[in-house]
Amino acid sequence: MANGELNRHEQLASDLTQAIREGLLKPGDRLPSVRETCQRRGVSPSTVFQAYGLLQAHGLVEVRPRSGFYVRPQPRPLRPAPQAAVPKPEAMDVSVSALAFDILESTRDPGVVPLGSAFPAPTLFPLDELARAGTRAMRRLRPEQVTTALTIGDPGLRETLRRRYALQGVPLQPDELVVTNGAMEALNLCLQAVTRPGDIVIIESPTFYAALQALERLKLRAVEVATDPAEGVVLEDLERLLDLHTVAACWFMPNLQNPLGAVMSPKRKRQLVELLARHGVPLIEDDVYGELYADGRRPPPAKAFDKDGNVLHCASFSKCLAPGYRVGWAAAGRHVAQVLRLKMMTSLGTSMPSQLAIAEYLVQGGYDRHLRNLRGALSAEQHRARRMVEHSFPAGTRVTLPAGGYFLWLELPPHVDALELHRRAMAAGISTAPGVLFSADRRFVHHLRLNVGHPCDPRVDPALRTLGRIASALGASQRQATGGRRRGAGAS
Amino acid sequence: MANGELNRHEQLASDLTQAIREGLLKPGDRLPSVRETCQRRGVSPSTVFQAYGLLQAHGLVEVRPRSGFYVRPQPRPLRPAPQAAVPKPEAMDVSVSALAFDILESTRDPGVVPLGSAFPAPTLFPLDELARAGTRAMRRLRPEQVTTALTIGDPGLRETLRRRYALQGVPLQPDELVVTNGAMEALNLCLQAVTRPGDIVIIESPTFYAALQALERLKLRAVEVATDPAEGVVLEDLERLLDLHTVAACWFMPNLQNPLGAVMSPKRKRQLVELLARHGVPLIEDDVYGELYADGRRPPPAKAFDKDGNVLHCASFSKCLAPGYRVGWAAAGRHVAQVLRLKMMTSLGTSMPSQLAIAEYLVQGGYDRHLRNLRGALSAEQHRARRMVEHSFPAGTRVTLPAGGYFLWLELPPHVDALELHRRAMAAGISTAPGVLFSADRRFVHHLRLNVGHPCDPRVDPALRTLGRIASALGASQRQATGGRRRGAGAS
Numbered sequence: 014m015a016n017g018e019l020n021r022h023e024q025l026a027s028d029l030t031q032a033i034r035e036g037l038l039k040p041g042d043r044l045p046s047v048r049e050t051c052q053r054r055g056v057s058p059s060t061v062f063q064a065y066g067l068l069q070a071h072g073l074v075e076v077r078p079r080s081g082f083y084v085r086p087q088p089r090p091l092r093p094a095p096q097a098a099v100p101k102p103e104a105m106d107v108s109v110s111a112l113a114f115d116i117l118e119s120t121r122d123p124g125v126v127p128l129g130s131a132f133p134a135p136t137l138f139p140l141d142e143l144a145r146a147g148t149r150a151m152r153r154l155r156p157e158q159v160t161t162a163l164t165i166g167d168p169g170l171r172e173t174l175r176r177r178y179a180l181q182g183v184p185l186q187p188d189e190l191v192v193t194n195g196a197m198e199a200l201n202l203c204l205q206a207v208t209r210p211g212d213i214v215i216i217e218s219p220t221f222y223a224a225l226q227a228l229e230r231l232k233l234r235a236v237e238v239a240t241d242p243a244e245g246v247v248l249e250d251l252e253r254l255l256d257l258h259t260v261a262a263c264w265f266m267p268n269l270q271n272p273l274g275a276v277m278s279p280k281r282k283r284q285l286v287e288l289l290a291r292h293g294v295p296l297i298e299d300d301v302y303g304e305l306y307a308d309g310r311r312p313p314p315a316k317a318f319d320k321d322g323n324v325l326h327c328a329s330f331s332k333c334l335a336p337g338y339r340v341g342w343a344a345a346g347r348h349v350a351q352v353l354r355l356k357m358m359t360s361l362g363t364s365m366p367s368q369l370a371i372a373e374y375l376v377q378g379g380y381d382r383h384l385r386n387l388r389g390a391l392s393a394e395q396h397r398a399r400r401m402v403e404h405s406f407p408a409g410t411r412v413t414l415p416a417g418g419y420f421l422w423l424e425l426p427p428h429v430d431a432l433e434l435h436r437r438a439m440a441a442g443i444s445t446a447p448g449v450l451f452s453a454d455r456r457f458v459h460h461l462r463l464n465v466g467h468p469c470d471p472r473v474d475p476a477l478r479t480l481g482r483i484a485s486a487l488g489a490s491q492r493q494a495t496g497g498r499r500r501g502a503g504a505s
Numbered sequence: 506m507a508n509g510e511l512n513r514h515e516q517l518a519s520d521l522t523q524a525i526r527e528g529l530l531k532p533g534d535r536l537p538s539v540r541e542t543c544q545r546r547g548v549s550p551s552t553v554f555q556a557y558g559l560l561q562a563h564g565l566v567e568v569r570p571r572s573g574f575y576v577r578p579q580p581r582p583l584r585p586a587p588q589a590a591v592p593k594p595e596a597m598d599v600s601v602s603a604l605a606f607d608i609l610e611s612t613r614d615p616g617v618v619p620l621g622s623a624f625p626a627p628t629l630f631p632l633d634e635l636a637r638a639g640t641r642a643m644r645r646l647r648p649e650q651v652t653t654a655l656t657i658g659d660p661g662l663r664e665t666l667r668r669r670y671a672l673q674g675v676p677l678q679p680d681e682l683v684v685t686n687g688a689m690e691a692l693n694l695c696l697q698a699v700t701r702p703g704d705i706v707i708i709e710s711p712t713f714y715a716a717l718q719a720l721e722r723l724k725l726r727a728v729e730v731a732t733d734p735a736e737g738v739v740l741e742d743l744e745r746l747l748d749l750h751t752v753a754a755c756w757f758m759p760n761l762q763n764p765l766g767a768v769m770s771p772k773r774k775r776q777l778v779e780l781l782a783r784h785g786v787p788l789i790e791d792d793v794y795g796e797l798y799a800d801g802r803r804p805p806p807a808k809a810f811d812k813d814g815n816v817l818h819c820a821s822f823s824k825c826l827a828p829g830y831r832v833g834w835a836a837a838g839r840h841v842a843q844v845l846r847l848k849m850m851t852s853l854g855t856s857m858p859s860q861l862a863i864a865e866y867l868v869q870g871g872y873d874r875h876l877r878n879l880r881g882a883l884s885a886e887q888h889r890a891r892r893m894v895e896h897s898f899p900a901g902t903r904v905t906l907p908a909g910g911y912f913l914w915l916e917l918p919p920h921v922d923a924l925e926l927h928r929r930a931m932a933a934g935i936s937t938a939p940g941v942l943f944s945a946d947r948r949f950v951h952h953l954r955l956n957v958g959h960p961c962d963p964r965v966d967p968a969l970r971t972l973g974r975i976a977s978a979l980g981a982s983q984r985q986a987t988g989g990r991r992r993g994a995g996a997s
Contacts, residue, residue, distance in 0.1 A: 114846045123653055135648035144643035147858060151636035156627035159829025161615055194686050194831075194852040201851050210702055210724065226850040232702065337651025337857035339686075354606045358718040359693050360686040364856030365829035366639060 019179055021056050022063035029064065030182040033073055033084055033310075044074060044082040067180070073310045085309065100218040100237035102257060105453045107229040113222045113450050116435065126476040129435070129444030132336050133419045133466025137390060139374075139383050143335055146377060147370030154369065163362035165353060166192025166342070170372035174342060177375075183317045189344050191352050192363045196301045196329035196341035201227050202359070203325040203343050204264065206351040207295045208233055212261035215254055217246060219422070219451035219460070221271040221299065224264050228453075235453040236260070242413050242422070245270060245277035248284055255292045262295050267315045269302035272422045272451055272462040274415020276312050286318040295348065296324045301341075304333040304384055307392040307417035322346030330371055333384060338367040390468050391419045398465035401474060405481030407488050419466025425459045428491035429484050434461065437483050443476045511671055513548050514555035521556065522674040525565055525576055536566060536574040559672070565802045577801065592710040592729035594749060597945045599721040605714045605942050608927065618968040621927070621936030624828050625911045625958025629882060631866075631875050635827055638869060639862030646861065655854035657845060658684025658834070662864035666834060669867075675809045681836050683844050684855045688793045688821035688833035693719050694851070695817040695835050696756065698843040699787045700725055704753035707746055709738060711914070711943035711952070713763040713791065716756050720945075727945040728752070734905050734914070737762060737769035740776055747784045754787045759807045761794035764914045764943055764954040766907020768804050778810040787840065788816045793833075796825040796876055799884040799909040814838030822863055825876060830859040882960050883911045890957035893966060897973030899980050911958025917951045920983035921976050926953065929975050935968045 019027060032038045045053070047061045054061075065082050068074045074082045116129065162168055171190045178185050193199040200223070208214060210232040216224050218237035228235050236254055239247040246265055254260070267277040267285065277285065289296050300314045316326035325348055329341030340363060345352040356362075374380065399421055402412050409426035425431060435447040448460025463480075467473055511519060524530045537545070539553045546553075557574050560566045566574045608621065654660055663682045670677050685691040692715070700706060702724040708716050710729035720727050728746055731739040738757055746752070759769040759777065769777065781788050792806045808818035817840055821833030832855060837844040848854075866872065891913055894904050901918035917923060927939040940952025955972075959965055 111846075114849060117849070121653060123649055130652075132652045135651050138648070138651075140646060140648055140651065144640070144646065144858075147643060148636070148640040151639060154632060154636065156630070156632055157615055159627050159630075159632065160622075160624045161613060163829065194856075195854070197850075198852040205722075223850070230697075230847065230850050337655065337854070339852070339854055339856045354603075355722065357606060357609070358689075358715070358722050360690040360831070360852065362687070362829070362831055364686075364831045364859040366636075366858045366862060367856040370858060 019176065022060045022067065023176070023180055025050070025054065025056065025060065025064035026067040027180055027182050029068055030073060030180070038084050040084050040086040042084045043080070044068075044084070046081060100239060100452070100456070101454065102236065102254060104213050104234040104236050104258065107225050107233070107235050107453045113226060116444075116447065116450065124442060125439070126443045126470070126472045127467065128438075128463045128465070128473070128476060128480070129446040130464045132332065133391065133464070134468065134470060135336055136469060137387055137466070138334060138336060139379070140335075142379065143338070143370055143374050146374035147366060150369035150373035151366060154365075159365050164191075164357045166190070166363060167365065167368040167372060169376075170340075170368045171342075173372055173375045178344065181311065181313065181317070183314065185344050186322070186346075186349075189322075189346060189349050191343050191345060191349060191356055192368060193327075193329075193341045193343060193356065194360055194363050195331050195339045196299065196327050197223060198356075198360065199327035199329070199341045199343035200224075200264070200297060200299055201230075202352045202355045203297045203327060203345060203348065204228075204233075204262065205231055205355055206345070206348045207297070207325070208261040213258050215251065215258075215260055215263045215294075216453075217265055217270060219272055219448065219457055220264075221266065222446075222450040224299075225450075225453055227264075233261070237453060240270060240273060240275060242273045242275055243416075245275040245281065246285060248281060248288065251285070252288060255288070255294065260292070260294050262297055263289060264297045264299065265315075266299045266302070268300050268312045269305060269416060269418040271299075271302065271418075272420050272446070274413050274418050274420060274422065276306070276416045277315070279313055279317075282313065282315040283318040286315050286320075286324060290321060290323050294323075295346075298324055298326045300326060300328045301332050302418045303328065305388060305391060305417045305419070307388065307395070307415075312416075316344060319346065322348070325352070333387065334374075334380065335367070335371055338371060339364065340367050340371050388417070391466055392417065394468040395419060395421070395465055398463070398473065398477065401477045402463070402481070405478045407481070407485040410484070419464060421463045421465055423461040423463065425461060425484055426488050427459055428488045429459055430487065430491070431457070431459055431461045434480070434483055434487055437487070438480055441479055441483070443479060445480065511668065514552045514559065515668070515672055517542070517546060517548065517552065517556035518559040519672055519674050521560055522565060522672070530576050532576050532578040534576045535572070536560075536576070538573060592731060592944070592948070593946065594728065594746060596705050596726040596728050596750065599717050599725070599727050599945045605718060608936075608939065608942065616934065617931070618935045618962070618964045619959065620930075620955045620957070620965075620968060620972070621938040622956045625824065625883065625956070626960065626962060627828055628961060629879055629958070630826060630828060631871070632827075634871065635830070635862055635866050638865035639858060642861035642865035643858060646857075651857050656683075656849045658682070658855060659857065659860040659864060661868075662832075662860050663834075665864055665867045670836065673803065673805065673809070675806065677836050678814070678838075678841075681814075681838060681841050683835050683837060683841060683848055684860060685819075685821075685833045685835060685848065686852055686855050687823050687831045688791065688819050689715060690848075690852065691819035691821070691833045691835040692716075692756070692789060692791055693722075694844045694847045695789045695819060695837060695840065696720075696725075696754065697723055697847055698837070698840045699789070699817070700753040705750050707743065707750075707752055707755045707786075708945075709757055709762060711764055711940065711949055712756075713758065714938075714942040716791075717942075717945055719756075725753070729945060732762060732765060732767060734765045734767055735908075737767040737773065738777065740773060740780065743777070744780060747780070747786065752784070752786050754789055755781060756789040756791065757807075758791045758794070760792050760804045761797060761908060761910040763791075763794065763910075764912050764938070766905050766910050766912060766914065768798070768908045769807070771805055771809075774805065774807040775810040778807050778812075778816060782813060782815050786815075787838075790816055790818045792818060792820045793824050794910045795820065797880060797883060797909045797911070799880065799887070799907075804908075808836060811838060814840070817844070825879065826866070826872065827859070827863055830863060831856060832859050832863050880909070883958055884909065886960040887911060887913070887957055890955070890965065890969065893969045894955070894973070897970045899973070899977040902976070911956060913955045913957055915953040915955065917953060917976055918980050919951055920980045921951055922979065922983070923949070923951055923953045926972070926975055926979055929979070930972055933971055933975070935971060937972065 448457025938954040940949025
């Protein structure tokens with residue numbers, strides 16, 4: 014089991030996962046019978062049953078009684094309402110962080126309904142179990158552990174992570190993994206590892222504001238590429254931009270993009286990775302929501318298609334298991350040495366109590382069950398809240414139909430200024446994340462990201478209704494003002 | 506007790522600490538009697554006893570039986586052998602990190618005697634008590650705690666820290682404290698908060714290599730100022746450099762400087778702070794070793810003399826309580842808003858399990874007792890190891906007599922190349938920190954920092970003897986080579 018080697022049943026599950034991803038096994042196909050597989054691979058029936066059970070737990074196959082295991086159908090294609098926006102092709106300096114900071118600071122008050130927050134409700138997480146795992150792990154701590162693996166991360170946690178990658182059909186190099194202070198640090202270190210001040214980085218449009226903040230902090234220039242609310246990065250546009258500019262890196266979220274919720278198909282991910290490899294441009298892949306797919310199977314990361322260490326895959330436990338523990342990681346491909354150096358220089362290491370608690374929790378085996386429950390809770394709430402929005406917001410509002418996660422992205426009618434909506438909502442005790450945060454040129458002025466990851470918070474429904482009323486009032490007064498100016502202009 | 510207010514006895518102790526620092530109460534002075542103080546302050550005798558007890562615990566006063574409490578004499582002035590080096594006055598680009606990284610990586614092997622390490626022996630720390638404190642704290646955790654104070658830090662820990670500052674006579678502004686991933690992150694954030702790429706930063710000579718790495722990462726230029734092995738930064742030289750250059754910041758360690766162990770006197774600290782305030786240059790104060798003074802009293806930070814928020818004071822628990830927990834902080838003066846923004850952008854927050862464990866440990870009250878034991882153990886070992894060095898190393902070796910901490914700084918005879926010594930020592934299973942790491946222009950080629958913070962490690966004495974033998978051999982072969990070349994030159 015040392016060095017990330019898989020058990021027999023895990024190896025079998027990993028091989029089948031790859032076969033499904035590569036289309037050798039298609040939705041609706043029956044898996045080979047247990048007896049067949051036993052004979053072909055020379056393994057015992059219990060090994061096969063365990064492997065098929067794993068595939069079932071990962072949502073890749075389903076049992077049909079008295080018939081066998083079948084590859085599950087793909088989740089239905091989604092058709093969210095907002096259209097992909099077409100950004101300017103020029104490189105831009107970035108200065109969004111002051112605005113972002115003010116807005117995010119304003120959402121810290123626990124008395125405010127947290128629809129602008131980045132985190133789902135902390136009550137969704139197994140905090141007690143994690144704490145108990147931490148107690149057990151710290152009891153076994155040998156003193157030398159606290160410093161020997163400080164920079165690269167606890168060996169046990171790194172090994173567990175590597176096994177999870179392997180089980181998802183993503184084999185990693187032995188020393189490719191660096192544990193970090195959340196995904197935020199991983200992304201920042203990876204970005205700095207492959208860029209120099211003044212370089213151009215391609216980001217999505219709209220994009221997660223932390224990407225904009227990172228570019229701003231490192232004095233990088235942004236070029237935005239259109240991102241389809243269902244299909245993710247528009248590859249044709251990307252190709253054009255790669256021809257137009259000398260690009261140092263791309264920072265994308267191929268899985269459950271923030272704020273859109275788009276998931277790129279495996280085919281498009283493979284095309285993306287190949288396109289960037291041809292251009293010699295590293296891909297920084299932000300995959301923090303990858304475990305929060307609503308149904309079907311875990312979407313593979315773009316990293317699954319990386320052949321030459323060109324993809325720096327970043328993720329964390331902050332959104333799916335342990336908020337506040339600040340444990341993330343980068344699988345940094347051939348850039349790992351530089352990432353490790355930067356990690357040593359910027360924060361030296363990652364909290365050992367946090368790392369050991371999570372490693373212990375993962376080994377004890379309740380993580381996948383927790384994830385299933387979490388996905389169920391978030392998905393149900395996302396659909397419910399989406400219907401609330403459709404009923405409460407003014408006509409002309411469009412809202413995404415994301416493939417998971419806990420965000421909704423709204424395009425309000427053209428008369429409604431989302432920043433003004435944010436201000437009035439804050440006055441009413443409700444935070445939101447206005448669209449201007451999600452673009453270097455503050456383009457999304459009529460857009461809004463809502464966090465609907467608070468299934469048990471009784472304040473959410475009244476808050477959504479209040480937001481709808483404010484949006485309607487803003488639309489009406491703006492139309493009136495425009496009409497008034499027009500009338501005034503006519504009279505002069 | 507909210508908002509950092511002190512108890513009556515703490516307030517009294519704080520006032521007396523200031524009086525001692527400002528020279529109103531001199532070494533040998535008797536404190537006012539308990540009765541006098543009761544009358545003058547309108548407090549109870551037990552309040553006065555508690556206050557005097559605190560001053561005694563902090564090493565500021567001593568009891569003389571049947572006489573009273575007296576201000577303790579200053580620790581004797583130290584006269585370490587190496588002289589202050591005179592650095593070049595020009596600004597330099599920095600590129601030391603690749604070398605530093607290779608050397609530091611090579612010290613990670615637990616089989617290597619860690620004389621090049623940055624940490625003292627982990628067995629010196631109350632790791633079990635911390636773990637138990639963590640268990641208690643996590644049991645009381647309310648879910649919303651994990652995210653509400655994510656960026657600025659846990660309110661309980663910040664309050665406890667603020668009280669410790671106040672007890673040391675350093676009042677902080679209410680929101681000046683930001684919790685960070687160790688002091689390393691605090692220092693990096695503070696440096697970035699007050700500089701832009703290309704700016705000049707004054708550092709000490711020799712300086713802690715992390716300062717050089719931070720400058721390199723942020724593309725800053727270094728100007729080095731001479732630092733006296735006993736008295737710290739040479740203020741006259743500093744003043745000249747401030748007139749010569751446009752300086753964005755100074756990064757100094759006024760307490761137990763790494764690698765020299767120098768402690769600036771309160772008077773010189775005050776002069777330093779006033780000088781920098783006159784020039785409008787922020788001081789980034791690295792105070793991670795401040796608690797490890799060998800005898801006497803805790804040296805005040807330069808921050809104690811800061812009147813206008815110009816000093817960004819950085820410290821952590823990593824060297825004095827909880828290595829591997831990665832909890833540090835910055836008291837960032839008037840730059841706190843910018844530091845907070847950068848913190849949000851680079852790592853979002855600090856591990857809550859680590860923060861809560863330490864906060865709980867501090868509240869339960871064993872910290873000062875632990876510090877006394879730690880100081881005693883480190884100081885005894887430092888003196889013992891210093892005598893070992895004097896016996897084992899070749900004639901002409903000079904070694905500092907630090908005022909605390911766990912480092913020795915050696916100046917080897919001019920024939921001995923310390924980098925070559927490092928390489929040969931590594932081959933013999935002993936790590937060292939060669940002097941070239943401690944200067945932007947790799948000036949300290951005959952110098953060596955030794956970590957002697959491993960009192961119970963039986964490998965230390967043989968390792969010191971081995972190092973001495975290697976140094977002697979290197980000196981002899983180098984002398985021979987030079988002599989040989991000279992003879993060869995004469996014969997041609």
